[in-house]
Amino acid sequence: MNAYEYLLSYNIKPSVQRIAIMDYLLKHHTHPCIDEIYLALCKDIPTLSKTTVYNTLKLFIEHGAARMLTIDERNACFDGDTSMHAHFQCKACGKIYDIPMEPESEEIESLSKNGFQIEETHHYYKGICPECREKKHEN
Structure with a gap:
């Protein structure tokens, strides 16, 4: 399932930024923090801001499309794998x-x-x- 279909399956309206962020989470199982995601995508999406990344991840979490990990006390990390x-x-x-x-x-x-x-x-x-x-x- 690609990022576009994945977002639709969680009732999230796809946008360029949302698709890019979800695609990154689904392809990179490194449990990235906001800064990592932003730095990886800002070259391809010059209009992307850290605030947009934060708000998008928050939306993903609210809809159950991603999980926030607090295992690292310094940074919240994110996981696109919502399985147990x-x-x-x-x-x-x-x-x-x-x-x-x-x-x-x-x-x-x-x-x-x-x-x-x-x-x-x-x-x-x-x-x-x-x-x-x-x-x-x-x-």
Whole structure:
């Protein structure tokens, strides 16, 4: 599915900026922050502003087309993958990885049985990624 169709599937009216930002999120699984998205797109879209990127991402989140991650205390990061998954941030290089997650945990089942309606979950792990661990052992 391309960015245009993806936006329509979430009832978001496509515009040049919205398509470009969603396309970036769907193609770059790096969990970018607003500055990264802006810098990547401003050359091709000279009228783009950081405010537009911020407002567009906010719209995507409100419609469920993207997720905001707060795993990095310094920057909010954004993810175009809205499927159920966890995140791991390396404390050495700062990279954020997608981690598979079981959709139905005992916690979720227990909450549901007690009348809670879960609309989103955020599972964050922090540590050292395999690449950084390997580099550390080489030194």
